[in-house]
Amino acid sequence: MAENKKMTLNNLPEEELFFGHKACPGCGGSLTLRLVMKVLGPNTFVVVPANCMSAVSFYYPAMNFGCNALASAFPCTAATMSGIEAAARAKKLEDYTVVGFAGDGGTADIGLQALSGAIDRNDRIIYICYDNEAYMNTGVQESGLTPFGAKTTTSPAGKVQHGKLTHKKNLFDIITAHGIPYAATASVGYPQDLINKVAKAKACQGTSFLHIMAPCPTGWSVPIDSTVSVAKEAVECGLWYLAEYENGEYKLNKDPKEFTPVGDYIRKQGRFKHLNEDEIREIERQRDATWVRIHEKW
Amino acid sequence: MSKKEFMSGDEAFAFGVKLAKPEVIAAYPITPQTIVVERLSDYVADGDLDSQYIHVESEHSAIMAALGSSAMGARTFTATSSQGLLYMAEGLPYVSGSRFPVVMMNANRATAVPWSIYNDHNDSMMFLNSGWIQVYVEDAQEALDMAIQAFRLAEDPRVMTPVMVNLDGFVLTHTYELVEIPDQELVDRFLPPYQTEHKMSLDAPKSVCIGVGPEYHMEFRYRQHHDFDHFPDVIREIDSEYREKFGRGYGVLSEQYRCEDAEAVLMTVGSITGSVREVVDDLRAEGIRVGVMKLRYLRPFPTEDILSLPESVKAIGVLDKNLSYGYEGTVYTNVNSALSRGNRRIPTKDYICGLGGRNISKENIRQIYLELLNPAAIQEGEKVSFVNLHLDQEVDKNG
Incomplete structure (x- = not known):
């Protein structure tokens, strides 16, 4: 079988499969979808639950996917994909991909049950969590993937409570604990790495999962032209990591020798503006603990 | 040649579903529906029914997997009862509003609290406004016959609306009666494979389950409402054809x-x-x-x-x-x-x-x-x- 030419940023297809939508300027979520869809191509069945991406692209009469797409209910991106995949099997379809795009809340909170079930069945679907670290569509409310200290409209920077009280759920470990065939973390700040991982997921014969950091300038209070740079900085300061889990083995795609200061990353974002030095140190402590665990376990 | 067998309501319904040959089944077990999903699992496991059985993790996932499957143009079945039906609540108008012809069996059971596994109609009555066709059967024979008729009705191009077939929990689901089993060939002629343009396909991609603003929403609802006006005629037509082919009919509404x-x-x-x-x-x-x-x-x-x-x-x-x-x-x-x-x-x-x-x-x-x-x-x-x-x-x- 001829090996497909490796997709790079330079040879990505011209064809846009997610376009004309009404996402905010600088939206990391829509950038994720645009890139992923270029890799997956038109023979794709897309599921998007109730979130920003469906709100900006399924609003009658303007439909913004250039392929089959279904706007599903919030808790069941994975279950809807399983139904599509089962029907595709029943109809003996060939050369197609089933993908879902859910946000952090749609994945790690309300969508976790359905995602777990789909991985358990090992349905051949690609589940993509684009993580902008809060319920952005409803106006920036706290989710299980909102980081410690971040201000949201339900974890305000108040007099006695200073933003989110707990740390981000360890979603990657939750997913890999299922023994999933392929899982990876990625970032819109590292598009080539992201493209490589989407290509791997597309080739995977079972369930695959990508957790993609996708900053939201609106919710994070950062300039709209800083989406990619702030995503890069998250990796550079060690608050996000690029990793893969394949055939039971973990792999770090980027292992920074030293981290840039967390404070530099934090101070640029309005959502962290209220944090004091102790709280920033707590974020660093948690970061370091995560990396110790990564280096020990992986 | 048809034959007679001693069957419970659940078993009769499951057999009716088998005869209807759904391409996808997505269901989660709940008393007193369980025998339906157990029998269907047996049929699939033994190769007697060529269907994709999705072992979903909840009723919410069952109905939404059914939505995904039906959106692909596949004949799709699910079954539930009581709390399970309530858990499906969000999905019911998703399926009916998208006009996907899913068929569901519901074993009528009381709703908590006080919880009870026994029969009443408080579960399905909550969903008269869900946009689903609702039919209630009286005995095991009608259960089997309506399993077959329900697919024909739901998938009729003039209907394209999901159907919920209700069986009284235990009183009917677990009571054994002599049931006449129709011949598979006759059923195949009455209920040919489901064909539709209303689906996602690689040849003609579409967006489904869309959102609509205030400027169009009422018109969508008006059409959905008035399409029900024609359903009694379709139900009559289907029932009389059933009577011709199988010698049993049930009147209309x-x-x-x-x-x-x-x-x-x-x-x-x-x-x-x-x-x-x-x-x-x-x-x-x-x-x-x-x-x-x-x-x-x-x-x-x-x-x-x-x-x-x-x-x-x-x-x-x-x-x-x-x-x-x-x-x-x-x-x-x-x-x-x-x-x-x-x-x-x-x-x-x-x-x-x-x-x-x-x-x-x-x-x-x-x-x-x-x-x-x-x-x-x-x-x-x-x-x-x-x-x-x-x-x-x-x-x-x-x-």
Whole structure:
């Protein structure tokens, strides 16, 4: 079988499969979808639950996917994909991909049950969590993937409570604990790495999962032209990591020798503006603990 | 050649589903529906049914997987009961609003709290507004036959609406009867493979389950509403073809028994109908003119049928195995609305019965008829009453 030419940023297809939508300027979520869809191509069945991406692209009469797409209910991106995949099997379809795009809340909170079930069945679907670290569509409310200290409209920077009280759920470990065939973390700040991982997921014969950091300038209070740079900085300061889990083995795609200061990353974002030095140190402590665990376990 | 077998309601329904050859089944177990999903699993595991069985992790996932499957143009089945149906709530209007012809079996069971695994209709009645067709069957034979008819109805291009077939929990799901099993070839001719353009496909990609703003929303709803106007004709057509092919039919939205010159008529839903018919026969034998009207479909609602009751009818009672707390039984509300639409002024009375599996005896039914035979008292008296209620009963200390 001829090996497909490796997709790079330079040879990505011209064809846009997610376009004309009404996402905010600088939206990391829509950038994720645009890139992923270029890799997956038109023979794709897309599921998007109730979130920003469906709100900006399924609003009658303007439909913004250039392929089959279904706007599903919030808790069941994975279950809807399983139904599509089962029907595709029943109809003996060939050369197609089933993908879902859910946000952090749609994945790690309300969508976790359905995602777990789909991985358990090992349905051949690609589940993509684009993580902008809060319920952005409803106006920036706290989710299980909102980081410690971040201000949201339900974890305000108040007099006695200073933003989110707990740390981000360890979603990657939750997913890999299922023994999933392929899982990876990625970032819109590292598009080539992201493209490589989407290509791997597309080739995977079972369930695959990508957790993609996708900053939201609106919710994070950062300039709209800083989406990619702030995503890069998250990796550079060690608050996000690029990793893969394949055939039971973990792999770090980027292992920074030293981290840039967390404070530099934090101070640029309005959502962290209220944090004091102790709280920033707590974020660093948690970061370091995560990396110790990564280096020990992986 | 058809043959006869001794089957429970669940088993008969599962066999009907097998004969209908769904391409995808997505279901989660719940008492008293479980036998349906167990039998279907057996058929798939033994290769007797070529279907993709999705072992979903919840009823919410069951209905949404069914949505995804039906959106691909695959014949799709799910089944549930009570709490499971309530858990599906979000998905029900997703499926009906998208016009995907999923068929569901619901084993009617009480809703918590107080929780109970026994029969009443409080589960499905909550979803009369969900946009699904709702049909209630009386016995195991009708269960099997309606499993087949339901797919034909849901998938009809004039309908394209999901169908919920309701079986009374335990009373019907777990009761064994002799059931005639139709020949597979005949079923295949009655119910050919599902073909539709209303699906996602690689040849003609589309976006489905869309959002609509205030400028278009009402028009979508208006069309969905008025499409129901045609459903009774389609149901009639399907049932008469079924009768031709299989020798059994069930009328259309409702079935009247000895109502022709009746003075009092009881409206029933589901398995209680058999007992009521027997009481009607007993009373008729005594020269008392009573009849029973079995409401098979609640959506579409048999308004015309109710208005066609003869002038002889002086009082109507409704057996409601459900209760809209603080008001009345839901079937009663619907029956009164139908009478009002036709400007028929007949005294009516609601009989709340069988909640959480409470027994309804033939003597209870006889007493109801005798009460209805005094229309003036019905006109003047309490409109909502409870059958077989014992507020002063001692708790049995021995359980």
